Amino acid sequence: GQSLEQPSEVTAVEGAIVQINCTYQTSGFYGLSWYQQHDGGAPTFLSYNALDGLEETGRFSSFLSRSDSYGYLLLQELQMKDSASYFCAVRDPLNTGFQKLVFGTGTRLLVSP
Amino acid sequence: DGGITQSPKYLFRKEGQNVTLSCEQNLNHDAMYWYRQDPGQGLRLIYYSQIVNDFQKGDIAEGYSVSREKKESFPLTVTSAQKNPTAFYLCASSRGTSGNQETQYFGPGTRLLVL
Numbered sequence: 001g002q003s004l005e006q007p008s009e010v011t012a013v014e015g016a017i018v019q020i021n022c023t024y025q026t027s028g029f030y031g032l033s034w035y036q037q038h039d040g041g042a043p044t045f046l047s048y049n050a051l052d053g054l055e056e057t058g059r060f061s062s063f064l065s066r067s068d069s070y071g072y073l074l075l076q077e078l079q080m081k082d083s084a085s086y087f088c089a090v091r092d093p094l095n096t097g098f099q100k101l102v103f104g105t106g107t108r109l110l111v112s113p
Numbered sequence: 114d115g116g117i118t119q120s121p122k123y124l125f126r127k128e129g130q131n132v133t134l135s136c137e138q139n140l141n142h143d144a145m146y147w148y149r150q151d152p153g154q155g156l157r158l159i160y161y162s163q164i165v166n167d168f169q170k171g172d173i174a175e176g177y178s179v180s181r182e183k184k185e186s187f188p189l190t191v192t193s194a195q196k197n198p199t200a201f202y203l204c205a206s207s208r209g210t211s212g213n214q215e216t217q218y219f220g221p222g223t224r225l226l227v228l
Contacts (some may be wrong), residue, residue, distance in 0.1 A: 007155075040201075042221050042222055043156070043217075086214075087155060087156070099209065099215045100158065104155055105154060106153075106155050107161070107196045111214050
């Protein structure tokens, strides 16, 4: 099977940098995705890493180390609107012909003034 | 604008009643999914469909049923057999090709409450 571990909550202040970690265990690996979900809203895709290294998209970056089964989401210049839950996700390797994702339990980010 | 719509936004179910949640997409995606989210929890897969007239059980399918008669539509029925249906239900879609990992696009969700 597969499992993903994330911290349940992270707090930070506006303008700061925060890192949300994700460790995974999976028998096969197709990459790590990150989704953002505001309270009561729909999850939206943020980033995807198939290979080791850092992917940057504006204020958000995502890092992957396949040898360590570890990734993180880095949020810079934090804004109040970044307060949300962040989920990492991997593809279920047992469904080789189908895109079934397995999600972590999510990290709630609280940004204070 | 392309996207996924879900209705209703809130739904109340009486004991012993079946209710159906609507999900429609105009993204021309082949794959569609239903997830359940409980407070402070991640997303758990209920059912998924890779193509019209085909669907598969996810991790928590008991007490739920689906149909996929049209590419655009993937309704979810919460049956009376689901004893704890109160949750936030999310529908999603993706292109459905077997690449490395696809982006899933989510609808706004339906919050189901039991009376």
